[in-house]
Amino acid sequence: MLRIVVLGAAAGGGVPQWNCGCPVCIKARSGNPALVSTQASIAFSRDGTNWFLVNASPDLRQQLNATRQLHPAGGRLRHSPVAGIILTNGEVDAVAGLLSMREGSPFSIYAHERVLAILRSNSIFNVLGEQNVARRPIEIDRPFEPVLPDGLRSGIEVLPFEVPGKGAWYLEGKAHPAGGEGVGDTLGLRIADKTSGQYFYFIAACARVTDELKGRIRGAPLVFFDGTVWRDDELIAAGLGRKTGQSMGHISMSGDHGAIESFAELDIARKVFLHINNSNPAWLKDSDERNALERAGWEIPADGTEIML
Numbered sequence: 001m002l003r004i005v006v007l008g009a010a011a012g013g014g015v016p017q018w019n020c021g022c023p024v025c026i027k028a029r030s031g032n033p034a035l036v037s038t039q040a041s042i043a044f045s046r047d048g049t050n051w052f053l054v055n056a057s058p059d060l061r062q063q064l065n066a067t068r069q070l071h072p073a074g075g076r077l078r079h080s081p082v083a084g085i086i087l088t089n090g091e092v093d094a095v096a097g098l099l100s101m102r103e104g105s106p107f108s109i110y111a112h113e114r115v116l117a118i119l120r121s122n123s124i125f126n127v128l129g130e131q132n133v134a135r136r137p138i139e140i141d142r143p144f145e146p147v148l149p150d151g152l153r154s155g156i157e158v159l160p161f162e163v164p165g166k167g168a169w170y171l172e173g174k175a176h177p178a179g180g181e182g183v184g185d186t187l188g189l190r191i192a193d194k195t196s197g198q199y200f201y202f203i204a205a206c207a208r209v210t211d212e213l214k215g216r217i218r219g220a221p222l223v224f225f226d227g228t229v230w231r232d233d234e235l236i237a238a239g240l241g242r243k244t245g246q247s248m249g250h251i252s253m254s255g256d257h258g259a260i261e262s263f264a265e266l267d268i269a270r271k272v273f274l275h276i277n278n279s280n281p282a283w284l285k286d287s288d289e290r291n292a293l294e295r296a297g298w299e300i301p302a303d304g305t306e307i308m309l
């Protein structure tokens with residue numbers, strides 16, 4: 001069995017974002033706790049005891065404290081159920097939370113060499129000493145089995161694969177510490193219980209749904225997918241910024257070739273949006289956008305939502 005907890009569903013900045021006065025952020029600050037969301041991450045476990053995280057959001061400390069499954073075991077002076085963290089990209093909202101795990105508990109970081117190069121080139125991440133925190137390279141299209149802190153096998157198979165996306169924005173126009181082109185900058189993951197065969201997909205950053213991606217995820221029991229923007233130009237239209245979703249490497253929920261349309265015929269049992277920007281009107285229950293999304297079989301999860309497969 002696979003157990004999954006959504007630690008947060010929001011894109012960078014969260015909901016509400018500290019400096020934002022958009023309608024969603026205002027409402028989230030005005031007595032609507034259900035609208036408050038931390039930045040995107042999930043935890044998953046096969047045995048219910050050892051947990052792996054996908055990405056380490058800047059809200060990780062808050063997420064760990066809010067999630068009872070991730071609390072230290074009773075009777076232990078120092079302990080964490082977190083056995084490892086798998087990084088799917090090097091953006092701030094995927095790696096900054098690592099700095100909240102510097103208190104000496106052992107775990108492993110799994111990331112593509114391009115993301116590991118970013119960690120190596122930023123000396124602040126040296127607070128995670130190699131004696132406690134192993135950095136393990138993962139490769140595209142090569143399945144791996146994350147290990148438990150005692151070195152035992154987890155019984156979980158993770159397959160990283162390339163999805164259309166963008167490199168970290170803070171490296172735009174700069175030399176990447178790993179050099180070369182951007183293959184490996186944005187990963188999707190297929191996560192499976194090796195015993196039961198149950199599996200799900202995590203694809204929280206994706207610029208477009210290619211035919212190859214459709215073929216991969218068709219018929220899946222569960223997909224977490226990039227829900228950054230409702231429409232490509234929403235940040236510009238709302239006066240919040242100058243970037244389109246596409247320029248940030250994110251598909252829109254709506255429109256031709258948007259996520260909702262692209263997934264319509266893929267026969268996926270449960271479709272969950274993650275990495276939803278606070279500019280996205282679908283946050284608001286009973287909005288036209290939220291209604292359209294739910295009619296198409298999608299959901300926006302609250303922090304702490306638990307899913308079992």
Ligand SMILES: [Zn+2]
Nearest residue numbers: 020022025278
């Ligand atoms: Zn906002």
